Amino acid sequence: MEHLKADPQYLFNFFAGLYKMVFLMEVDTQGYKYKDVTPEAVRLASLPEDWKNRYIHDIYDEKVAAPLISQYDEVASTGEPVFYSDQMNKLSNISEYAASALMPITDRYGHVRYIIGLTDDLSDSTSAKLLASIENIDYLTGLPSMLKVKAELSRMENTKLSILYLNIDRFKLINEWLGIEETNELLKKIAKQTGVLLPPGSILGRIDGDEFIIAVRELIEDEVYDLAETILSSLSAFTYEVKSVSIPVTGCIGICMSPGHSNSLITNACAAMVEAKREGRNSIRLFKTENHLQANKDEAIMEAELYKALEQDELTVYYQPKLDAHTNQVHYEALVRWFSPVLGTVPPLKFIPVAEKTTLIQDVTRTVVYKVCADIKQTPELFKNARTSINLSAALFEPELIENHFITIINECGVDPASLEIEITENMLMADPIKGMEIIEHLKKIGFRVVIDDFGVSYSSLNYLRSFSLDGIKIDRSFISQIDQHHSEKDISIVHFIIQLAKKLNLYVTAEGVETKEQFDILTSLGCDEIQGYYFSRPLPLEKIKSTIEHFFDYILQKNHGYLEAAVTKDTVDEASRLKEIERLQILDTPAEERFDRITRIIQNAFHVPICFISIIDDKRQWFKSCIGLPEPVQTIREVPRDQTLCDYVIRQQEALIIENMAEHPDEEIREFFKMSGLQFYAGIPLISMGEMIGTLCITDYLPRTFNKQQFETLIDYSKWVESELELYSLRV
Structure with missing residues (x-):
């Protein structure tokens, strides 16, 4: 049953409690094999005593078997x-017919591995019951479906009701990490635990993969809020692991209380849940009618003012610089701003949703695209070699609308599509994946880059996104905001996992919402490609961008230039700073740890080398945190004098060192090292913590090797893994 989307035996047992005739059939290359059958089904289907593990075509003659097969x-x-309905296979001279439903159980690849058969005698009208139960029961948890919940609520309209709409945070990423089977088990446990917490007479149903609906009766507002807090608190008892770090499950709840029709209560609770998710994990929002009416009034005023704003050219475009962490190239995201004479400064989060409910979003988009194109043409020195991102609204995710409001304008202005990047959301792809795939292919063919914005807060997974020809993802700011805080190893693990998986899919990774130097250092050490946020720059009008970027490079990147000078002059101040960082980590002379040993084993296997090690280099020695293949004395004492190692070169030169054949190297000192050790190949990558080079990740061999660019980049990727583990270590001590 490995990798199945549902547990066949669980389903069989569940339906066996509802129907007399239930069949569990295994699907293989030979046909359909009986795995489990209810006693009544054995009798009414005239199965032999030895039916178990036999095929349909083995048991029945062709006349009976063929239609069934x-x-x-x-x-x-x-x-x-x-x-379907058909004549039953009873040993009787009376023709009796039955209604049947066959339900597939697939694996993660969509292949049908089992089939559940439900059959009942038509004479007692059970076919209607059969269809009704399939619609009314969530097969995984056994909870009522949305249809069943609504039916139950319709009979309770004269009761004081409260609806709680529960959404599990990061559900698709949990699915990515755990796999379908473990995630299903987690959902069943959550459903069971939540049910225990509810007062008698409550209703608990499952709406979709990550959403549950709860109806409780005769509770006042404070009691309902307390119940919501208890439910969210109970979720933390369930955890999932990422890179050996245990992360608690969290969720958000929206609440709506009577009066109102059941449909409106559910709709309003869902709206409150969406608001709660915007506030962050473990948030609760209560739907208030007066707030809803005021919001509608505000929307109407804003829509009228936005219409005038477009006529009077009140919208402007600001640009937020983004820094490529590898090349220091600056790119931009175009962001619309509205300064209203009537409403004052109106945030995009307020007026864009209003525009999306009308055709005004088309005019807003056209205005932004025109202004961006004009800025690119008028200030080519600022946009040279840069990409400028423009957000595409879900309301415009149609080929004709994209043509009219993007492509036509860009062609008219003479701007190269390759200089533009289109940001879309996960929801836009998930709504209609086939259409989304076609649109992305079309945009890519024209020359645009296409990236996913706010990755991780919606419905898709990176493995699913491999189906689309995307260029990159932007990790949502909610994942970034806490990584520089004390005990933030869980957030670092999540970001690390996303970056690692994205790299495997050749996706460029941008982190948005970076506000501190610590966040910047952690993200770059984890291998993030691009940094966006207030640490680098706020969104700015065009005329202020150049001076702001120059100030940033003067302030931040000058330090990096100092590193290079220090490598040449052996500046003792920088060496002291490096040693201080090693002291902060408190990792020297610590015991062996499986997580570091696991990395060296993986790298050794990946490159097929006899020796691999992770080392920290202080002022006098090279100390090995993990090592494979070094001589036994070194393995035992786990250190060698610093001046007797090639890794000392890496620290002094402040850069990676690759030697494919030491015996033929022009440097006599390196040739001497070959004679002393017998090693011929060496590849050492510096390990960096908070901007300081503290040690090396190395692979070596007794034979010469060629080492291409791809292998070099792979080793660098592994070094980022080591650096993130070092950062996690520092947070634990």
């Missing part, structure tokens, strides 16, 4: 349920 074939080939 054809129904199973349809399920297996389409992956969809099949409903």
Whole structure:
């Protein structure tokens, strides 16, 4: 049952409690095999005593088997349920008919591995019951479906009701980390635990993958709020692991209380849940009618003022610089701003949703694209070699609208599409993946880059995004905001995981919302490609960008230039700073740890080398945190004098060192090292912590090797993994 989307035996046991005739069939290359059958099904289907693990075609003659197998074939080939009625296989001279439903159970690849068959005698009208139960029951948790919950609520309209709408945070990423089977088990546990917390007479249903609905009766507002807090608190008992770090499950709840029709209560609770998610994890929002009415009034005023703003050219474009962490190239994101004479400064989060409810979003988009194109043409020195990102609204995610409001304007202005990057959201792709795939392919063919904005807060997963020809992702600021705080190892682990997986899919990674130097240093050490946020620059009008960028480079990058000078002059002040950082980590002379040993084993296997090690280099020695393949005395004492190692070169020169054949190297000192050690190949990558080079990640071999660019980049990626583990270590001590 490995990798199945549902547990076949669980489903069989569940339906066996509802129906007399239930069949669990395994699908393989030979046909359909009976794995479990209810006693009544054995009798009414005239199965022999030795039915278990036998096939349909083995048990029945062709006349009986062929029609039955054809129904199973349809399920297996389409992956969809099949409903049919047919004559029962009873040993009787009376023809009796039954209604049947065949439901597929697929693996993660969509292949049908099992089929559940439900059959009942038509004479007692059970076909209607059969269909109703399938619609009303969530097969995984056994909870009522949304349809069933609404039916129950409709019978309780004269009761004082409160609806709680629960959404599990980061559900798709949890699915990515745990896999489908473990995630399903987690959902079942959450459903069971939540049910225990509810007062008698409550209703708990499952709406979708990560959403549950709860109805409680006769509670006052404070009691409902307390219940919501208890439910969210109970979620933290369930955890999932990322890079050996245990992370608690969190969620958000929206609440709506009577009066109102059940449908409106659910809708309003859902709206409150969406507001709660905007506030962050473990948030609760209560839907208030007066607030809703005022919001509608405010929207109407804003819509009228926005219409005038477009006529009077009140919208402007600001640019937020983004720094490529590898090349120091600066790119930009174009952000619309509105300064209203009537409303004052109106944030985009306020007026963009209003515009998206009308066709005004088309005019807003056209205005932004025109202004960006004009700025690129008028200030080419600022935008040279830079990419400028423009956000595409979901309301415009249609080929014709994109043509009219993006492509036509860009062609008209004579701007190269390659200089532009289009940011879309996960929801836009998930709404219609086939259409999304076609639109992205079209945009890429024209020359645009396409990236996913706010990655991690919505529905998709990186593995799913491999289906689309995307160029990159932007990690949502909610993942970034806490990584520089004390005990932030869980947030670092999540960001590290996202970056690592994105790299495997060849996706460029941008981190938005970077506000501190500590966040900047952590993200660059984790291998993040691009940094965006107030630490680098706020969104700015065009005329202020150049001076702000120059100030940033003078303030920050001058230090990096100092590193290079220190490597040449061996400046003792920089060496003292480096040693101070090693002292901060408190890692010297610590015991061996599986997480570091695991890295060296993985690297050794990846490069097929006899020796791999992670080392820290202080003022006198090279100390090994983890090592494989070094001589036994070194393995035991775990250190060698610093001046007897090639890694000392890496620290002194402040850069990676690759030697493919020491015996033929022009440097006599390196040739002497070959004679002393017998090693011929060496590849050492510096390990950096908070901007200081503290040690090395190395692979070596007794034979000469060629080492290409791809291998070099792979070793650098592994070094970022080591650096992130070192940062996690510093947070624990």
